Amino acid sequence: MSLDNDPYRYFRIEARELIEQLTQGLFTLADGEGGAQILPELFRYAHTLKGAARVVGQVPLAEMAHAVEDALSPYRNSGQALPVDSVHEFLRLVGQMAEALDALDAPPPAPAAETVSSEAAVAAVAAAVAAPEAPTSEVVRVELARLDTLLEGLSEAVVQLGGLRGVVEALGQAQHGADTLLEQLTAPVASNGSPAERARWMSRVLAVTEGLRASLVKAGRQLGGGLGQVESELGRLRDGANTLRLVPTQTLFGPLELAARDAAASLGRQVEFRAEGGDIQIDGHVLAAVRQSLVHVVRNAVDHGLETPDERRAVGKSPTGLFSLKVQRRGGRVFFVCEDDGRGVDLGRVRQVALERGVVTPAEVDALDEQGLLELLFQSGFSTARTVTEVSGRGVGLDVVREMVRRFKGDVHITSRPGLGTSITLEVPLTLASLEVLGVEAGGQRMLVPLESLSGALHLPAEAVTWTGSRASISFGGEVLPFLPLLDAMGNTGAQRPRAWSVLVLNAGSAGRAAVGVERLLGISRRVSRPLPSSVPPLPLVAGASFDEQGVPLLLLDAAGLVRLVHSGSSGGVPKARITQKHLILVVDDSVTTRMLEKSILEAAGYQVELAASGEEGLEKIQRGGHALLIVDVEMPGMTGLDVTRRIRSIPSLQGLPILMVSSLATDEDKRRGRDAGVSAYIVKGEFQQHSYLDTVARLIASGRRPA
Amino acid sequence: MSLPRSRTALRLDELREGFDASFSRPPPPRQEPGEALLRLRVGGAPLAVKLGHLSGLHLMPRLVRLPGAPASLLGVAGLRGQLIAVHDLTALLGLQSGEPPRWLLLAGGSRRVGLAAAGFEGQMRATPEQLRSGGGASAAHPLLNSNVLLPDAPPLPVLDVDSLVRKLLEDASGPQQGR
Incomplete structure (x- = not known):
């Protein structure tokens, strides 16, 4: 996309960076750290942002940056510390700037701008949240170190390619040898020389042929070795380049903390934001969409979940509410677990609003249990936020959040405990992930198993596998586990047995453990896994794919799916295979x-x-x-x-x-x-x-x- | 200053034009009348596909079968670092053939979908008059609802690639809910 059809392309990157730096600096001040030495930096960020916004004609943003700059100015000059009270005011302003920037990301509003109804505005925001595939220019920030590694790899590949020059030389020699051979073969002595001449001729021919052969052998050896090296170097480069798309989830934390504090400040609440799991990396494309959803979840939590300090004191809670975000990777999925310690979802109110809005009939609502009522929050058209406050009342309910994550084949779950808080979990599959895998071979096909779902890998003689009909089990660490050859699991029946097995013990968390047998283990490597193409229906056994050196896909197996299959396929009767003593x-x-x-x-x-x-x-x-x-x-x-x-x-x-x-x-x-x-x-x-x-x-x- | 100002300006214009011209696009190729189509063999019978609906035609790369996939999904293949799902046209159109798929057609824009055909028999052009849509109930398959009418030959069915791709993508994202 050129600058012509996206005039804000570079501004967006710079402005977001500056706003993040402003936010971080202000947080440091709010926590009573840093002090006066940060102020000049903050001033400079605001100043730069103002200038950049003016250049691209974003007057409101420029004015906001100007206001921040203006307000910081006296403190910068006097060297005084910024009063903590005013830090919140600054954070609010920075939050507004971030919103103005987000609005720049959103598609242009509907044409009938002068009479935009609130419904249309709602739809526009919803579209902005739910349309991560819109052709905006997406940008990923990359650590210089990773780029350097990539460049080093490129230089290495170039050097190795240079080594192949020797092949050209050897081939040149071979060509010369072939010419000489041709010359000898067509020499008159070949047909009418004396026996002595012919004997000398023959030994010359043999010597030339020998030289030709030696040149070709040399060329072949150099070509084989050199190509192998270049291939593996380029393979590493390809994987490295793929990881450039990955962004640590840590980059979410700043904007979310800002959203939480911003919402809390304007509602008279106090909130502490805690986050963990920031080192997990996911595709920047997915992260951008998740970020917008999480902002809504945070605002919802502060607005509807957390009580005021007085209310909290009255029920024996700390006046400062807690919002925590835990990012976890389980198998091929990433979970964003958002928890608050507020009042929990008011199910009575949910019931009432659902009826008022006609989301359900009275008969339906009576049949709903607690989880059913909570699920209503995800129904289209259900958003208590729409009318209640300005903070989360952007008309973007949880329905839009769910729609967004489902776009990425993910989902949202909610649980709530009255008086104790609410937990909302966004779950998205790792579309592109760099992960450690064990390569295995079964039926001549190479496949990958994520190392994190492996409890162990061992070689077992045929007699260590106990067969009962088509079912089998092995003993592992005092536990009897159901066993299935991987080929059988993949639908290729008739695998040969008995034989010695390389056995993988898979641990799929709540799905339990099971063992699969393969022919060979091929070693551990780090690979970039990508999702299966959009036209492939969900497959329980395949989590994604990577490529081998020849560019042929290598399937990444889904441990949870395999474990479930082994349990159902091999056990028939034994559900968890835990019965070592009879209960x-x-x-x-x-x-x-x-x-x-x-x-x-x-x-x-x-x-x-x-x-x-x-x-x-x-x-x-x-x-x-x-x-x-x-x-x-x-x-x-x-x-x-x-x-x-x-x-x-x-x-x-x-x-x-x-x-x-x-x-x-x-x-x-x-x-x-x-x-x-x-x-x-x-x-x-x-x-x-x-x-x-x-x-x-x-x-x-x-x-x-x-x-x- | 050695040159009068107007000459400098002229020279500058000249340089600017030369510079711009070096970036300008080549003139568009002259449009031949009619629409380009590829003639394929699927399920033992000829079939046409509009070239404009495709983004590539390749010899079939090595396929990796996907466990648990429907029979019409032959597997995935790697093409220039991209992972392509390859769907069997024969099965999708409800046809039968013992011929292995040798050609891979790429369709579907950014969300690429691979379609496998047994044979590639050439390229052709058809004028709007020769392209007739609406075989109605007589069409062998709803996705083969238009034909190319050629002199001295039976009508050649044209595959509706866009509808097929849309259907494949919809089917794949459908049963996700009940996870």
Whole structure:
């Protein structure tokens, strides 16, 4: 894009940099550090910004910069420190400048400018937030050191290419040799010389041919070695150039802190901003979009989440509210976890606003649980902010935030606890990431596994893998893990076995652990992974791709997807493969069919099962002890499941016992009654599925093992 | 000053023009009548694609299969450092052929989409009169809704590349919600 169709191209970069520097300097002053020596710098930033804004005809911005410059002037001259109170005023002004600059990034307003309705303004801002693909000139700032490394690499590649000159020389010799050979072969002596002449001729021919061969061998050797070096150097350069697109998330923190303080100052609140995970790097393109969304989340939090200092004191909280941003990388995704310690979401108000705006009908709203109500905040057209205040009331609700992250195949989640705060998590996939990977080979294909999701890699003889039909398991660190050859996981059945395996133990966090077998491990390297093209539907096993030396794609495998597949593909019965000792489960059900069905499923999964046909019998057996879990039916003659549960919960030694209620009852009211009685989980017979059932059983047993 | 001011100005204009001219674009190529089309072979049958809808035509590079992908998605390939998803035209148009895809067509602007065809049979031009849209219900596939009418030959179906690319991109982003 030329300067003609984007006159602000360079101004934007400079102004953003200056505003960031102003912000940082003011923060330092606000925290009571720095003192008088920072003032001249701040003055200079404001002055430069003013000049730059005037050059591009941005009069309002220039005037704001001028105001800052003017106000700083007396302190700069006198050497006095800036009063902390006025720092906030300066921060507010700088915040306004940042907004004016953001507005410059936004597409031009709708043509009917004189009567722009608030709806149109809302739409324009929403479009600005939600349209990161608009053809603005995006800019990434790059550390000089990274650029230097790249330039060094380029010089190295040039030197190595120079080394290939020797090949030209060797080929020249070879050509000369070939000419001489031709000359010899067409010499008269070849056809009509005497035997002695012919013998001498033959030895000359042999010598020339030998020389020709030597020249070619030399050229080949030089070419082979040199090309290999140039190739790998250029490959490194390509990866290095790709990482130039990556920006540390740290660059978000300044503008967000500014937004938080700005909002707090104008609303009479106090806020402390904490951030961590700034060293994580993501694609500048994604970060720019995430930044705008996070600004709205921050403003929302200060505006609707945090209470006033008096209100906070009254409920025993510190008068200064806390807003924290944690950036975390898990697998192929980056999470921006935003938490405040405010009042939490007022669900009553959400319900009321949803009804007023016609987002839901009264019948629908009654059917919603807490999470359902929170989800309403993401519905299009739902924004309490629109009418409430000026701070977050830009008409940009969480719906736009979600729409933006979904553009990048990400998502937003919200949880809230009354009186304790709200947590909003933005989750985006790493579109371009520099990460350490282990190269593996399966079925002749090379693939990559992210190192961060690897618990271990080991070589196992064929007999270390225990096969039961098509399922297999291995033992790793005292744990039995389901195992699947990677080729099988990728849909190529009929892989040869038994054989020795290179085994990868994958740890996918909440998805658990599993092992996959490959033919060879190819070593660890750092690679730049890119997303699969837009026309590829989401694939559970592939997180992205990189390129090999020949430019052929190398798939980056998704550990979580693989672990889930191995669990479902190889276990059938064993959900988490954690059953090294047999847990005893008591099943209480008056129906013999249900009892026997559950018994067979549980036993196939490796549990030991005891049965009881009535609540009374169950209660008697459970008190003998030794059970890891009670599975109980609700409706039974005599003591019902709820009665049994209540009785068990009244016995101190059994209060920690997990209880799974299985029933044909399905209403929320039934579930609530179960919960009230002390049931740990509830499974409805109509929705009975072996996997979720066994998953629940395994989860409950694991939770019950924790000391109460 | 050795030169009168007006001559300096003239000389400056001359230099400026020369400088500007060195950057000016070459004259646009003379437009030949009609629209350029590529003639391909897909599913054993001929098919045309408007050249203006494509950004490249390459011999098929090495493909890497994607586990869990639909059958019509042959895999991904690397092309000058770009990752391209390659979709099989034969399968997308509901045709059948034992012929391996040898050609890769690039379409879709910035969000590049690769389309695989078995054969590339040449280039042709068609006048607006020869291009007829709206085969209606008689079209073999909704994406083959227009034809090139050539003398002494059966109508040659023209693939609606833009609609196909749009559909592929929409389908790929569709079922994301339930994650």
